[in-house]
Amino acid sequence: MDPVLLSRIQFALTAGYHWIFVPASIGMGFMVFLLWTMAAITNEEQWHKAAKFFSKWLGVFFVLGVPTGIVMEFEFGANWANYSTFVGSIFGPPLMLEGLFAFALESTFIGVLLFGMDRLPRVISWFASFFVFIGSSLSGLWILIANSWQQVPSAYIIKDTPLGPRAELTDFMKAVFNPLMVSQYTHTINSAIITGAYIVAAVGAYYLLKKRHVQVARSAVAIGIVVLAISSIIQLYPTGHEEGAVIAKYQPTKLAADEGLYKTEEGAPMLVFGIVDEKNREVKAAIGIPKLLSWLAFGDWNAKVLGLHDAAEYVWYQQVLNNPNYADEKVKKEVVEQIMRAHGINPNDPKANEKMVEVLEESIPVAFMFYAYRVMVGLGTLFILIGGLGVLLLLLGKLYDSRWFLKVLVYTLPLPWFAGEAGWFTHEVGRMPWMVWGMVTVNTGVSSNVSATSVLITLIGFVVVYTILFYIWLHFVKKLVREGPEPVEGDPTAKPAPAVSAAGGGQ
Incomplete structure (x- = not known):
């Protein structure tokens, strides 16, 4: 367990x-x-x-x-x-x-x-x-x-x-x-x-x-x-x-999952219906409104909307590794390595970052x-x-x-x-x-x-x-x-429901 x-x-x-x-x-x-x-x-x-x-x-x-x-x-x-x-x-x-x-x-x-x-x-x-x-x-x-x-x-x-990294x-x-x-x-x-x-x-x-x-x-x-x-x-x-x-x-990973968007698109459609095929990473029988997702998300009909893999890369490289809110490089290294180890990744692995992107991508x-x-x-x-x-x-x-x-x-x-x-x-x-x-x-x-x-x-x-x-x-x-509510004076319909006996019949 x-x-x-x-x-x-x-x-x-x-x-x-x-x-x-x-x-x-x-x-x-x-x-x-x-x-x-x-x-x-x-x-x-x-x-x-x-x-x-x-x-x-x-x-x-x-x-x-x-x-x-x-x-x-x-x-x-x-x-x-x-x-x-x-x-x-x-x-x-x-x-x-x-x-x-x-x-x-x-x-x-x-x-x-x-x-x-x-x-x-x-x-x-x-x-x-x-x-x-x-x-x-x-x-x-x-x-x-x-x-x-x-x-x-x-x-x-x-x-x-003394307790480790803290925000x-x-x-x-x-x-x-x-x-x-x-x-x-x-x-x-x-x-x-x-x-x-x-x-x-x-x-x-x-x-x-x-x-x-x-x-x-x-x-x-x-x-x-x-x-x-x-x-x-x-x-x-x-x-x-x-x-x-x-x-x-x-x-961006949440948006990609909401819309079943596996590949980055410019002028991305808003899907009204579809059948998600997670194994083949696609949405089948998709019915959508062209370019509406791009406009709703960014106010531009032709805006680029990141697919799930590219969104996961953006989150890891830009929002985690390039986060400007670390006090110093030592703290950054400790936080990043802690995340990697918790997900079974050796921080010294040359492909550690790529594997973390996969973790982010597959977690949703x-x-x-x-x-x-x-x-x-x-x-x-x-x-x-x-x-x-x-x-x-x-x-x-x-x-x-x-x-x-x-x-x-x-x-x-x-x-x-x-x-x-x-x-x-x-x-x-998400x-x-x-x-x-x-x-x-x-x-x-x-x-x-x-x-x-x-x-x-x-x-x-x-x-x-x-x-x-x-x-x-x-x-x-x-x-x-x-x-029910208290009766209103003059309302003949203001009466409680008939009581029901234990046997289920009205009294």
């Missing part, structure tokens, strides 16, 4: 599970704030009931988002101790600030919101909902500052220390506003808003189909569809486009990247269509009676999570083998004294515990759906 592979699987599992609740928490935080705002502006009872109802949904997502995130922080020290030693002085402060300020703000005001919305004036609930959204957004900000720096490091120097900041603000941070943050937060909007719209659609809580349901569907339509367009442009342009400039699963990227983009395009169609039906006064469209909203509710997971897997798997681009690979960052058996045992334990937690979460979601 390989401890590196098992540690990667464990972190992928915990991160992917955590991401079920993060976008829902952030997105629902935004939607709850909008609902409380509508309640304050209109002073209509259905908006107030909708705001209270979806505040409970926010609480359910928040409760499971917290512990699953904490587990990941422990894994940095347990499974990836060498990585933590190398970049701990840079990666640590954003995590500390996230806990001290963002999480404290969010957790305080979500308590005020959930336990005070029946006891305190509505204006207090509005303020609480505002600070919950701000807190969750700031929490995402600090985490993504750390993540984006790992993807595109800036404002640092690699020095020799240290030279300018905190330049590191915070690294080239990827703004586009990655806006793209990620906006994807969470899409998830929140979809939840609100789909739950409202469910009640309309069941002819329950109709007044609250109409409010939920209307605001959810409008937010979905706007945010799904923003997800494509400008946030998605800008993040793609940064990746094209700083992470091109087929996985190619398909995952198209799942993300395809679902994003679908959200634009659904949101646009929903707004059209709303303007025509047909939204609430279009049962086929309401069913589409309900049946496609899981898709925002699939899109988000596909996006994150593309983002993270930087392999780097944990920190150009400095730390998974082989050099893994803990030296953790056995594969230990990782396997904890991995099995996580699967068991997370399965139980997911079941508990589903139980509370079903309970919320069954109970």
Whole structure:
């Protein structure tokens, strides 16, 4: 058993599970704030009931988002101790600030919101909902500052220390506003808003189909569809486009894998569909738009886009060997040789550099990247269509009676999570083998004294515990759906679902 592979699987599992609740928490935080705002502006009872109802949904997502995130922080020290030693002085402060300020703000005001919305004036609930959204957004900000720096490091120097080479900041603000941070943050937060909007719209659609809580349901569907339509367009442009342009400039191997581009091309096409043949290093049955990739990546229809091999050469020779951020040649030699040895390459081998290029080239699963990227983009395009169609039906006064469209909203509710997971897997798997681009690979960052058996045992334990937690979460979601929002005065459809006996029959 390989401890590196098992540690990667464990972190992928915990991160992917955590991401079920993060976008829902952030997105629902935004939607709850909008609902409380509508309640304050209109002073209509259905908006107030909708705001209270979806505040409970926010609480359910928040409760499971917290512990699953904490587990990941422990894994940095347990499974990836060498990585933590190398970049701990840079990666640590954003995590500390996230806990001290963002999480404290969010957790305080979500308590005020959930336990005070029946006891305190509505204006207090509005303020609480505002600070919950701000807190969750700031929490995402600090985490993504750390993540984006790992993807595109800036404002640092690699020095020799008693613990070995370490990266240290030279300018905190330049590191915070690294080239990827703004586009990655806006793209990620906006994807969470899409998830929140979809939840609100789909739950409202469910009640309309069941002819329950109709007044609250109409409010939920209307605001959810409008937010979905706007945010799904923003997800494509400008946030998605800008993040793609940064990746094209700083992470050429990731771009090549996303597009299945094995050979360097000028005026490279954007492939809509294809079948990746990794053995023969080609994409078969490819259907593409001529020159579009070059234009999207570099703003030039005839720009050169590096194929996977040339991109790997560029990363190794330009971003690693010619990295200007080494304190001296001794540190550079130590870091480079450490990377080579960790990947089974003798630094004294005359072909050591060529072999490292092969490592970089072969570390990225091109087929996985190619398909995952198209799942993300395809679902994003679908959200634009659904949101646009929903707004059209709303303007025509047909939204609430279009049962086929309401069913589409309900049946496609899981898709925002699939899109988000596909996006994150593309983002993270695409930087392999780097944990920190150009400095730390998974082989050099893994803990030296953790056995594969230990990782396997904890991995099995996580699967068991997370399965139980997911079941508990589903139980509370079903309970919320069954109970529904508080009745609006004068709405005859505002009644809970009939109780179901243990034998499955209605009582």
